[in-house]
Amino acid sequence: VLKEDGHQIILEEIPDWNDVQLIVNGETIFQCNINDLDFGGDGKLDPLCQEAREAVLKAY
Numbered sequence: 001v002l003k004e005d006g007h008q009i010i011l012e013e014i015p016d017w018n019d020v021q022l023i024v025n026g027e028t029i030f031q032c033n034i035n036d037l038d039f040g041g042d043g044k045l046d047p048l049c050q051e052a053r054e055a056v057l058k059a060y
Contacts, residue, residue: 001043001053022052024059 002009014021020037022030030052043049 001049002056005053005056007056022056024056027059029059030055 018034020030020032020034021028032048032052037048038046
């Protein structure tokens with residue numbers, strides 16, 4: 001979803017494997033448990049993906 005919006009994505013490993021964090025300009029703008037995400041789709045129907053997308057848009 002973020003790549004489709006034209007954002008550059010940098011994946012980094014963090015200590016908690018179950019944690020997903022979106023960081024923009026050094027600030028964590030979104031965080032969730034990876035198991036709460038819906039897998040197997042493009043993310044467009046997953047409410048958490050949409051919440052993350054909105055958080056990124058608001059960060060700019």
